[in-house]
Amino acid sequence: MATLMDVAKRANVSKMTVSRVINHPDMVTNELKQLVYQAMQELDYHPNLIAKALVNNSTRIVKLCILEDIDTTEPYYMNLMVGIAKTLDLHQYSLQLVTRRNFDIGNCDGYIITGMRKGDLDWIKKLDKPVIMFGENRYGLDYVDTNNKAGTYRMAKLVLERGYKHLVYIGIDSKESFEYSREAGFIQQVQENQMIPELYRFENHSHLGEEFITKHWDEIEPNTAFICASDRLAMGIERGIARCGGSIPNDYGVTGFDGVFLSQVASPKITTVKQSIIEMGSACGENLLDKINSKSAQGNLIFEPKISMGGTLRK
Amino acid sequence: MATLMDVAKRANVSKMTVSRVINHPDMVTNELKQLVYQAMQELDYHPNLIAKALVNNSTRIVKLCILEDIDTTEPYYMNLMVGIAKTLDLHQYSLQLVTRRNFDIGNCDGYIITGMRKGDLDWIKKLDKPVIMFGENRYGLDYVDTNNKAGTYRMAKLVLERGYKHLVYIGIDSKESFEYSREAGFIQQVQENQMIPELYRFENHSHLGEEFITKHWDEIEPNTAFICASDRLAMGIERGIARCGGSIPNDYGVTGFDGVFLSQVASPKITTVKQSIIEMGSACGENLLDKINSKSAQGNLIFEPKISMGGTLRK
């Protein structure tokens, strides 16, 4: 690999001039700049980022902290990582995946944190490197997320347009911000239509949705649609209805939230609020790098979700 | 952060002695070693890996190249990454996730490659850094994988023990090595029982399994078990049977392969050949690091799969 020195020699200038051409090009005459550019090209010069990191006292590492239990986690984290990695690679940063346990091993230049709980607020606020959260929070930490409220709000609207007369919300039984937002979107849409909201909450497991349906099947009238807070729950609801002999989408509608993987393998495919996780991951990375290089960059980035059409709502 | 120099001063020795205590402790007297250890502890010294990397001309980065299209990929890659990251973190290496496109951006010390196709052999052989493949191959590249053949062999055996009289193998329609191995395991078990193997192959999508069942339902006798090459296909088969009114596990058995995510969300849960991907990922990382530090380490690492009991086989 060619070094600064090699380029300098070939261009007949000092190392410093080459360094300047790269970092402060306006301080070098065009004449020399040309020489240097040419030498760089001829030698296929690429700066050594390790050396750079040493002088800057940086690591070029960004840690992605997944605070939830990864074993049981939704596959969408994969997409998140791909999105983040894409951006970081572009800027020659690398991504280190850490969990609660190995969180503080090794240094880094910044953090992306997801799956935070209330108790984590303390140590997160104490971090002395830039941080961005993935997933909305109400503690004032900058975050990237889908517009959760708009997602359920619009989905509920669509469901009504398709003629379903009863709407039931199946939520996730957790106190996280995103869940409140999704509920709020549903409630607002329902109330705007002079209906009374009906909500249930379960842990995020498909079989709980399935059980709910089979247990209460005789109380569930046809023409009901279930707006679920996750594809997992939607999948369970769908299966429950199928098992009880209900007809989807004619008599019953089901919608999910996520659109990463499960909605695709269900049958029929689930109509869902699709988050573009890869894109959000990229934005997350971009935002963090801006912070690291102290280009302002603060506040939240909120992505508008799209509705992905499956076969669980009638035309 | 304390540096070598700080430690040296406090211990009243030279930088070099401190460095030796860390890297060649047998060249230093116990007396000095004690002093240095104490100083290191008092100052909470951690070596600066960037500086180390600079002298060693290394990057402390390992690239994970996922050559398949990640968007549509199985969630088990997530587990793979977690496993790899776990090991790498322990050794203070970091993982860079790359795809076909951004493959050669930036330097690294070694590669873990998965999802390789035949056409990739050329450039992979040309890489000048240690490489380990995830997933078996027959080109002589070192790999880590599950014992695919043993997986289906043992699963077929179990199915026979449970009294199913007809075995049907549902494979993945691809020319990859792992698929051949899984087929071979099935065929061997069946032949050992003087039965004639029956195989079908589809692309790895659940709905194709479902279609197959619904189309051929009247030809399928009760007491048949389907040994599938993936949980995805198994899920489709299961759904097809349910839709046609067949009873699982009493009249029909279904088994999968993977055991990472889908087998859990299916209903009933799929009895499947479970690969411990996290563990395999760790081994993959360990192996690569050994290669990087040229501690021999060659050959393949083959993990024995376990059968994970779900509800798709009768007792």
Next chain:
DNA sequence: AATAAAACTGTTATCGGTAACATTTATGTA
């Protein structure tokens, strides 16, 4: 006790860059 060999510790140069200061060259003004 004198001297060679072995064991230990310190000094210097280096990895590939960059900041701060020093020097040279160009430009403007009286």
Next chain:
DNA sequence: TACATAAATGTTACCGATAACAGTTTTATT
């Protein structure tokens, strides 16, 4: 023309570690 000032380039020291060599102390041998 002389001198102050600005602009362009070069020198040196440093980031935090390590290898290679130099110097010192200890131990062994005669």
